[in-house]
Amino acid sequence: MSKNTADQAFVREHNLSSVLRLIHTQPPISRAQLAVITGLNKSTVSSLVDELLARKLVHETGNNTGGAGRPATLLEINPQAGLIVGVELGVDFVSVAVTDFLGNIIWRRREDADPTEDQEKMINQALRIVKEAMAAGEKKNIRFLGLGLATPGTVDLKEGVLIFAPNLHWRNVPFGKIFSEQTKLRVFVENDANAAAIAEHLFGTARQSQDFLFVFAGVGIGGGLFLNGKLYRGKNGYAGEIGHSPIMADPSQTVCHCGNRGCWETYANQYSIIQRVQARLEVKRTSIIPKLIAEQNSPITIPLIKQAADAGDREALDSFTEAGHAMGQGFAGLINIFNPEKIILGGPLSIAGEYLLPAIKETVTRHSLPESDQQAEVLLSPFGPDASLIGAIAIVVDDVLSKPMNIERR
Amino acid sequence: MSKNTADQAFVREHNLSSVLRLIHTQPPISRAQLAVITGLNKSTVSSLVDELLARKLVHETGNNTGGAGRPATLLEINPQAGLIVGVELGVDFVSVAVTDFLGNIIWRRREDADPTEDQEKMINQALRIVKEAMAAGEKKNIRFLGLGLATPGTVDLKEGVLIFAPNLHWRNVPFGKIFSEQTKLRVFVENDANAAAIAEHLFGTARQSQDFLFVFAGVGIGGGLFLNGKLYRGKNGYAGEIGHSPIMADPSQTVCHCGNRGCWETYANQYSIIQRVQARLEVKRTSIIPKLIAEQNSPITIPLIKQAADAGDREALDSFTEAGHAMGQGFAGLINIFNPEKIILGGPLSIAGEYLLPAIKETVTRHSLPESDQQAEVLLSPFGPDASLIGAIAIVVDDVLSKPMNIERR
DNA sequence: AATTAGTTTGTTGCGGCAACATACTAATTA
């Protein structure tokens, strides 16, 4: 049975996690404040804090003097609690980072990968970088808390298996087994958009939010759904395919790679913006974009269009605004369905966030239901294109915060 | 603080609830089987069962002989555990039912209500029927476990206040206070679509499902989102407005009452079907619908169109099929977003479910993403137009199953 | 400067309680 019952160990674990999360969210904080906030007895809090101290997950950091009475001993997360390795597998790159327990990056590297090469080669490339990363980390002489891996596709969390990634054409890859054998670390595998959502919850703009959506915009549009204080994955991990709402059934529209017509993402993904620009360039010749293309000997890309927009190019700016409106329509639908606190835009397209966001917000306001308390904040991810890499770190941190008992005393 | 910590009382409550829910879901069942399924110790299960017996929530029911060894004493829910009053407030009717703890209806009545009358009058009408219902129930000489009320609009669950119901033009109605003062019962207030979803989870077609959607189709299209094993309500209770996905922004389309154009519900609600029929009648004259209208001296309604469909009327059948395809497009989008186990169609429109469902399923298959394990079952609610009334009962039952300690021993 | 009162923090020891382990009794089949 899937552990649906509770016992004393559960109580201890749960309260330990509550206290640790509070120290993580509101540092520095005293035992007395923890007792007030949690409703636990002072003595219980002391005992729990001792447990966390013994595991070196938190440490005492000076006294809070000022008011009357005995000064409080303040607690905060111990960044030296351990190191974490994060791996992001993209369609055409591998990114690896090492951070401390607070998510501060200590080492990182990103390498291009050839998606036409076979699977084993790309995995070996990732393993090689990870080993370098660990060698760099080991100099610090701190234990490793685990390795997180973010990948496109659906994932079996428990087994650490990538079930299916359409973009990579991969099926049933046992990342958990492979990486734990090679690194001897605890390995956590998660979908990239979900990982990014957890990053926002732990380190980003959704630290207090129970209900928010992370929209991952790039080649397609995917989503991480954070609902009722946890990730929602659906029956078998496919939840969050928000880009394929097929309602726009107008048959004159572009055919989506999913085989249907009128999918939201065909109006608001990377390629749609490039198309908009191309269409405009055929008519108008005042744009600086052709010059940039020639100078950089590059095809039209989002970074290039952004560069043009930065320089005030009208065609670039208008293309982003158009795409922003299309994106906003999808956002408005999501707001009506989910009534979230926030929607956070991330992924490759978010590098143009400053140009997309005003149009998105305008359309959202126009299209979502009018009740004022129903409005959701629309935000840009602070992690930009690194959201999933930070997410890979975050899933390890989150596991430690959830189950501090798993970390050994020493 | 919102009780984020656990103690021994929590453990007891939680395990008691687990055991009770198992007896509810898989009756009849023995203590030994409960111990195996829950993983709890046999002696613990015995103690928990004693607690439930003392509260008369379950009872022993014969022995399971057959195999070797001592025969098991089987347990099941005690229908006589108590009576429940359910109230559904519709836009133009009030429905009240009394059931036993298993949801078997003992008494029921439905009265039309005049939505143009003022609020107080409608509430008094409801209270009058509730008092009759309770008088009928009291003859049984069993305690009442509580009263559930399902209403359109958003609800503050804790306070039992209807925050806002656009269809009724009501704001801030303290149903909880009013009904508990008048009946001396514990009162639970819930949104109608959410209540219906809980009914499906407890009594209907979603008994085993952790992730499913209830689609309430009538004047509009609303949804109850059951995710991660519980209802999802969003930031402030507005979640589930699935009918207003504004993606179909084609400006030639009908303006939705929400002020936008192209909302899903304008293509698939009651009125859209009536419109389809009207448009067809202007062209074709072979339909029997005009005859039915004349005979019954009634405007075109869904029941009337269904009557025509039952008689094989082509225009009626084709109208339902068309609407079913529109509905299916929305379903497909929901399946992509939520990856649910099931989508259940209920509400007034579901009386025509047999004609809508084939078209819905066809469109769903065509429009949702192809992975086979991503498919969701599309089902008709077994409660038809009574889904929310049963839901009002279900929210009380669910509370008892969640917190059996609240029910007194005797 | 010394003293006293008052306040807040954190610890200690004890009691209550829930689940668990173990050893038992009960009721049946072979």
Add this chain to the structure above:
DNA sequence: TAATTAGTATGTTGCCGCAACAAACTAATT
């Protein structure tokens, strides 16, 4: 009678709550 399975009784473990207490400070007064 032996084997098997169901359920009960007893004692143990471990967690939290409670209340008293020690510690460390500020503030006011002498």
